[in-house]
Amino acid sequence: MPQAPRLRSTGRHMRTTVMTSNRNKWIALLIACMLVIVVGFGGVVALRMRNNLHTQELNISNYKDGLENGALDILVIGSDTRKGNNGAYGDEDDRNSEARADVMMLLQISKDRKNVSVLSFPRDLMVDVPQCTDPETGTVYPAEENVQINESLSRGGAGCTVATISKLTGVNIDHFMLVDFNAVKELSKVVGGVQVCVDAPIDDEYSGLKLPAGTSTVEGEQALAFLRSRHGFSDGSDIGRIQAQQGFLSSLLRKVKSEGTLS
Template sequence: MARRRTQKGADAGRQGTPRTAAAGGAVAVTGTGRHFRAHRRATLWMKITALAVAVVMVGVVSVAGILVMRLQNNVQVAELNLGPGAGTAAAADNNKDDLQILILGTDTRDGANGGYGTSADATGYGHSDVMMLMNISKGNREVSVVSFPRDLMVPIPACKDPKTGEQYPAQELGQLNSALSQGGPGCTVAAINQLTGLNIDHFMLADFTAVKDLSNVIGGVEVCVDHSVNDVNGSGLVLPAGKSLVQGEQALAFLRTRHSFGDASDIARIQAQQYFLGSMIRKIKSDGTLSDLPKVYNIADAITKNLTIDSGLANIPSMVAIANRLKNIDLTKVAFVTAPWVPFPADENRNILSQPAASDLFTALRKGTDLTGGSSPSTSAPPAQPTTAPATAAAPVPAYDKTIQPVTVVNASGAADRNTELLAALTAAGYTDLGQSTAATAAATTISYGNGFQDVATDVAALFRIPASALVASPGVSGVRLNAGSDFASGTAYGQSALPPDIVASTADQSGKCLSVNPDMYPRE
């Protein structure tokens, strides 16, 4: 190598490169040799830099992999739906489809929750302290959050506990929050699917510790009360009048308190929970949290440690997909709603759905209606076109005597005295051989008919503008049976419903409101 460098130096010298004579006639190379040594150093540094970058990249990928595994190992997984028809619906695309996510809070005192009571209060799955059904619309135009009262009396389907194999029989009427104890969150999902006619895609079940950890990791949630409150002997909530930043135990106490707000009812408690969630959404949006990956990870790590979810949600891509959909939602389009209710006649401490308002709400949710006003063009179904002549059109003379055709009306709508209106319409149309009965609430209306009665069934469908797809041949039926489901809980024209004007309790952008404190919770001197 030395000889080659000297030769190049001599050739360069003949072209005028500076040289210095040395003893023995040897030529000492000055500039050119330095150039070649510098090139070798540059190559070496490039290799070192490339190696360092590779090491860093491997490290980042490794750390990311560890974090992903940690999050996925945090969560517990349970079956999505324990009811009839489970697993028959196609899985929704978490990135773009209309999504129904049931958010549940359990009051179990097992494990880390033992400090909030004893096993006499609740063990195992516990009962649902919070039941919120969140719908993210296709196109991410709006979000609705529908709260269900914990004391709501509804039909509970038969459920089998996947852990123990214990079978729980169906109940004609049971308290909705008790469904969780009958096999886990999948039983609550089944009950609400049956009640609403919706198909819930995912659930999240959180306990007391999850609420505390989440409120801590986001730095607290701002709340406002119109008077100082002292529930030290109940939930432990103690707040001054005005605005406060609550987190940890105080955040949990705010959500758990049963008597601190309004009229101390379960409905007032729901309003406080919706208020807290709205404030938390504003906090996360204003901080840009959902666009900050380290923050998203910290939140995910905090809540997944105490979270049970369905298998379709138990992976990082699904969680990230939902976070990405929520981060740009307009706060004025995040609507909080409480399922319409009235006192249960048999027990004033319980509730039942108020009809037809509840059925109208569920119909709007199934159609993708924007609850804050207007209809979402990407989700709203086009108006149903009657497949037979409308009720007002002149109908041809039937090839049978209407007065002797047996027609039975079954009230499966959940609305009290629903049959009266439908029977009156049939009588006015000339049908006089009529019967009636009541059945457990069904989501969809059907018309079943026995042998030789298809033409009568078709005319009954035309009378009420029920689509032909609802007709079902049933050889065991004598005549025609109109089974009016919760999607036909009012009126005599199927598919026509209107939301109550005050159905939306609040939207997530409303920050100036202070909750009204129950006077019984004022501090005593």
């Protein structure tokens, strides 16, 4: 019997295995390239964040023993430095002066992480400052009585403010966060503004804060002005400003916790 002719695999339907193999190779290559890009981008972001964070010694005083430990205690310090990018907020004398602690808030977070208590300290509060040693220069600042609390930052850095608050409260502080004017502006921009509410119009020529009565969203320069303003609230004292600062912080925390803000 004559043999049947052999069929040659020339049609597209006969090359399915080869085409699938090539397609899988291209998909795998594309995924590999995407992973390289993502990992590289993540590394750049992580490096940038690391370069933007600076650490300092927590407590640079001789007052460290016998302090009470809370669940988690964090001291937030707002610096009024006019150096570097903050030079626009003062004159030449301001730029050449030492930084002071314009804002001091002690945050105590409960063990179950469900409650946060905030204690603010007026910058004009007169306190006893312990001996502090500048960790960079080795300069020793002797202990003094009846010193304005915001001066503690100029006695070796944030570690002396931490020590001063610890001495005043008897609380062992676990961490501190030091921010300047520009950090406040950028943070308010990142979250898309912070909602605040005032019961009367504000036009403070000293801080530049201008707000209508009722609810407003502040960010950037206006957010900074809101936190710095003294004459715009209550009797113009630091007590009224503290109330505004705590209200701002509460609103900021609600915004961060809200759905979609972190993402």
